[in-house]
Amino acid sequence: MSGDRSFGADALAGFLEIEGVVKRFGTLAAVDGVSLSIARGEFYSLLGPSGCGKTTLLRMIAGFERPDAGRIRLDGEDITDLPPNKRRVNTVFQHYALFPHLTVRDNIAFGPRLAGRPGGEIAREVERLLTLIRMEAHAGKRPEQLSGGQKQRVAVARALINRPQVLLLDEPLAALDLKLRQHMLTELDAIHDEVGITFLYVTHDQEEAMSLSDRIAVMNRGRVEQVGAPADIYETPRSRFVAAFIGDANFFEGTLAHGERNACVLDVAGLGPVRCLNDKELPLGRRACLSVRPEKIRVSRERPDPALWHNAFPGRVRDVIYLGFQTRYHVVVGDRLLSACRLHSRFRQEERPIRWEEDVWVAWHADDGYMMDGEGPSALPAAEGEAR
Numbered sequence: 001m002s003g004d005r006s007f008g009a010d011a012l013a014g015f016l017e018i019e020g021v022v023k024r025f026g027t028l029a030a031v032d033g034v035s036l037s038i039a040r041g042e043f044y045s046l047l048g049p050s051g052c053g054k055t056t057l058l059r060m061i062a063g064f065e066r067p068d069a070g071r072i073r074l075d076g077e078d079i080t081d082l083p084p085n086k087r088r089v090n091t092v093f094q095h096y097a098l099f100p101h102l103t104v105r106d107n108i109a110f111g112p113r114l115a116g117r118p119g120g121e122i123a124r125e126v127e128r129l130l131t132l133i134r135m136e137a138h139a140g141k142r143p144e145q146l147s148g149g150q151k152q153r154v155a156v157a158r159a160l161i162n163r164p165q166v167l168l169l170d171e172p173l174a175a176l177d178l179k180l181r182q183h184m185l186t187e188l189d190a191i192h193d194e195v196g197i198t199f200l201y202v203t204h205d206q207e208e209a210m211s212l213s214d215r216i217a218v219m220n221r222g223r224v225e226q227v228g229a230p231a232d233i234y235e236t237p238r239s240r241f242v243a244a245f246i247g248d249a250n251f252f253e254g255t256l257a258h259g260e261r262n263a264c265v266l267d268v269a270g271l272g273p274v275r276c277l278n279d280k281e282l283p284l285g286r287r288a289c290l291s292v293r294p295e296k297i298r299v300s301r302e303r304p305d306p307a308l309w310h311n312a313f314p315g316r317v318r319d320v321i322y323l324g325f326q327t328r329y330h331v332v333v334g335d336r337l338l339s340a341c342r343l344h345s346r347f348r349q350e351e352r353p354i355r356w357e358e359d360v361w362v363a364w365h366a367d368d369g370y371m372m373d374g375e376g377p378s379a380l381p382a383a384e385g386e387a388r
Contacts, residue, residue: 014037014038014039014073015038015039015040015041015042015074015075015165015198016036016037016038016061016072016073016074016075016166016198016200017036017037017038017071017072017073017074018034018035018036018037018038018057018061018070018072019035019070019071019072019073020033020034020035020069020070020071021033021034021035021057021060021067021069021070021071021072022034022067022068022069022070023053023056023057023060023065023067023068024068029222030053030056030222031053031056031057031060031067031222032053032221032222032223033069033070033223034053034057034070034219034222034223034224035070035224036217036224036227038198038200039198039214040075040198041196041197041198042198042199042214042215043189043192043198043199043201043212043213043214044198044199044200044201044213044214044215044216044217045200045201045202045203045208045209045212045213045215045216045217046058046200046201046202046203046216046217046219047203047204047206047209047216047217047218047219047245047246048204048218048219048220048245049204049220049245050204052219052220052221052222053219053221053222053223054202054204054219055170055171055202057219058091058168058170058200058202060072061089061166061168061200062084062087062089062091062168063079063082063083063084063086063087063089064084066080066081067080074087074088074089074165074166075088075165088163088164088165088166089164089165089166089167089168090159090160090162090164090166090167090168091159091167091168091169091170092152092155092156092159092167092168092169092170092172093155093170093172094170094171094172094174094175095175096143096151096152096154096155097155098143098151098154098155098158099143100142100143100144101142102142103139103140103141103142104130104135104138104139104140104141104142104143104146104154105126105130105139105140107143107154107158108126108129108130108154108157108158108161109122109123109126109161110158111158111161111162112125112161112162115162122161125161126161129157129160129161130157132157132160132191132194132195133153133154133156133157133187133191134153135150135153135154135157138150147180148175148176148177148180149176149180149183149184149187152172152173152176152184153184153187155172156172156188156191160191160195160197164197165197165198166197166198166199166200167197167198167199167200168200168202169188169199169200169201169202170202171202171203171204172184172188172201173185173203173205173208174203174205181208185208185211185212188212189211189212192212201213206245206246206247209230210230210233210234210246211230213229213230214229215227215228215229216228216229216230216233218233218241218242218245218246220241220245225238225239225241225242226238226239226242233246234246234247235370236370237249237291237370237372238372239372240289240291240372243291243370243372247293248293248294248339249291249292249293249294250291250292250293250294250297250338250339251289251290251291252266252268252271252274252289252290252292252369253268253287253288253289253290254266254267254268254269254274254287254288254290255267255285255286255287255288256278256282256283256284256285256286256288257273257284258284259278259284262277262278262279262281263275263276263277263278263366264276264277264278264284266288266290270334270335270336271313271333271334271335271336272313272334274290274311274369275310275311275366276290276366276369276371277366277367277369277371278371279371280371280372280373282371282373286373287373288371288372288373289371289372289373290369290370290371290372291369291370291371291372292364292368292369292370293368294328294339294340294341295340295341295343296364296365296368296369297338297339297340297341297362297363297364297368298340298342298362298363298364299317299329299331299340299342299354299360299361299362300360300361300363301354301358301359301360301361302361303361304361304363309363309364309365310364310365310366311363311364311365311366312361312362312363313333313334313361313362313363314333314359314360314361315331315332315333315334315338315359315360315361315362316331316332316357316358316359316360317329317330317331317332317354317355317356317357317358317360318330318331318332318337318356319356320353320354320355320356324344325343325344326341326342326343326344327341327342327344327353327354328340328341329341329342329354329360331360331362333362338362340362
């Protein structure tokens with residue numbers, strides 16, 4: 001999907017520039033000094049929990065809120081003080097905001113008609129967009145006759161006909177059920193590839209952001225914790241918050257005890273030595289936090305070969321959750337509960353599955369964990385609901 005596109009250094013020079021933007025509501029900093037550079041044609045997502053400030057930032061780009069500090073530039077023009085109707089930006093909202101008394105065709109045509117564009121030009125654009133969103137057969141219907149996914153496609157077309165330089169999408173799939181949401185992810189990606197303009201997508205759903213985005217900005221408490229491609233965000237999180245929010249993770253906090261080159265041992269209370277890579281080159285004696293994803297951890301009845309597995313610990317299965325394509329295990333190891341998963345890449349009817357309360361071994365390789373500085377404030381998990 002969109003994550004396959006690459007943007008070089010020149011492309012990332014910044015088509016939409018957000019510089020030190022601050023927005024306060026009373027004493028609360030909903031957006032606290034955010035700076036971002038978004039490329040022309042990029043599918044860029046603002047991802048974070050409810051209350052992290054992502055929607056407030058989107059509303060400032062759209063012109064519905066004015067920042068208390070900082071500037072917003074689009075294609076070299078300072079748009080910070082421009083009203084919404086003077087910006088080459090359009091927004092697609094979660095609840096569609098279609099006119100109930102107008103047909104699909106007339107909903108799409110509403111904006112350019114209001115702007116006084118020629119009728120023949122409007123008709124051609126409407127037909128082009130109806131084809132793009134695959135709604136030609138529904139052009140004469142009113143919104144109440146459409147499904148949620150169809151309404152969302154009409155809302156996108158109605159925004160695109162105004163020829164925006166940036167399309168802002170504010171939780172556009174949140175009202176849809178799971179199957180329809182998954183289908184609409186593919187639809188949105190195809191539309192973006194076809195029109196080629198910049199999409200800025202706001203969501204709290206990591207799956208949406210990971211599957212659609214060229215890059216993601218993970219937000220927390222009004223600030224940006226990390227910006228990167230989906231794979232970088234997932235595999236190399238810069239903070240404990242990012243590691244926990246993007247997928248599941250097991251955390252091991254301890255003190256760097258000894259090592260050589262970039263190999264080291266993390267002394268974890270209640271567990272013992274954990275072998276890992278010190279690619280941050282943190283000094284010995286420093287507190288650190290190791291993140292290990294559940295899919296990196298192997299669960300077995302037999303003790304793993306120490307020549308092949310750097311870390312192996314005995315445990316007892318607390319829970320087994322079968323999900324079809326994978327099985328998830330919660331295993332008590334020492335004084336902690338670890339999460340592991342096994343993908344079902346092959347059909348194994350004859351194999352005896354691991355059960356609840358069985359004694360097992362969990363194991364992972366030293367380079368399957370990712371090291372984070374345990375003494376920085378960003379390594380701590382953040383509370384939700386502190387900003388809008």
